[in-house]
Amino acid sequence: MSAGPRPSYDELAALVVVQAEQIAVLRARVAELERRLGLDSHNSSKPPSSDGLGKPAPRSQRRAAGRRAGKQPGAPGAALTQVDEPDAVVDHRPVACAGCGEVLAGVAPVGFEARQVFDLPPMRLAVTEHRLWRCACACGTHTTAAAPVGVDAPAQYGPSIAALTVYLLVGHHTPVDRTAQILADLFGAAPSAGWIAGLTGRAATRLTGFTQRLRQVLRTAAVVHFDETGLRVAGRLRWLHVACTPLGTFYHLDDKRGRDAIDVIGVLTALGAGQTAVHDGFKSYLHPAYDTAGHALCNAHHLRELDGWAEHDPAHTWAGTLAGLLREGKHQVNQAVAAGRDRLDQTVLTDLLHRWDQAVQAGYAANPPPTSGGRGKILALIDRMHGFRREIWRFAHTFTVPFDNNQAERDIRMVKIQQKISGGWRTPHGAQHWLTVRSYVSTVRKNGLHVLTALRDALTGNAWLPPQPE
Incomplete structure (x- = not known):
């Protein structure tokens, strides 16, 4: 049997070219897979919980500041x-010289x-008896005194222990059963699980005015942080959105992640000229509908990504250069703020941006677009x-804009901790109640107020409100 015609030189050369392209594609895929295997929370946007048993030693993105540890x-x-006025005085006299x-x-x-x-007094519940006296009128009518507001049953728990219970549930992520155990251990109280579980909803329904005022305050803030993350609610994925500042935290639960949810919150939609939205670059935040406000991207995300590429392949020196420039820019801003200045020297800023553009071009030169497209x-x-150079470097143009979006990430982390402990919420209604109370607790704490007092006020219908925006 004949072997058939032999391929020509041109056909063999074309086959070699095709195979070389396939090998290049396979090498690129292998390199990408190896890079993904090397990703963890310090060099990507993966959460620390995904690091697993191979969790690396903690490594901060911060660099040495030249200061010793501890109090400066x-x-x-x-x-x-x-204190000048102690609660009790015990005198001790010497017996002999x-x-x-x-x-x-x-x-x-x-x-x-x-x-x-300084110590705790003996802890026990104080019982206050309200006697509603009846009086008999000459006309024969017996009239009973009205009970104070909130005193509705022959025996009930008061607002202070209710506030402590909500504080444990929402402020410290304590499950219902453990909260009951804590109250029993501390005070000898034995509230039912139903009473404990119902307090979060009771508090949330009395925070409507607080939620409305907080929205107004956020809409007028100079800088607002935004972020979102998935939550397990009623057995399926939903989205937690946060809009926050150093003085306020607003949580919203939604079935959607993108523009529909952002519009329902109504904070980003209300920002205008002179205000800045800080976020991680999620495309929905960058929709043209929100262009009236300035935008700043989170550089903590960028540092993790750039460090990841620089560590993956020594050829990606451009990535290390960009990360170094961001750190240098942050250092320059910190020095300027410490010196009492409100802007960088123009020559310093121009030099940073010039070197940034050079490193970006080096990145393009080292990574030409693939012939296969994409x-x-x-x-x-x-x-x-x-x-997005302007959005990345906005912190260097306007010192009131932070370098990163850590404010939003810190506020979201508290809700993720609750999910880790409890595994999620059984109903969207219950989840939103918890988030409403958590918004209140977080905002009260940010404003330096006593959280237990604020929760007691909320439960008695007198919730604290943020100052009215001017």
């Missing part, structure tokens, strides 16, 4: 100090040394570094 010189101390041994009974003291002990992750990253 000149910083105020936090030592326990004596330390010199000659003479009995000192009846000798007038010449001075004293005060030592104060941009891929690395070119998408370089495109972002090029196309």
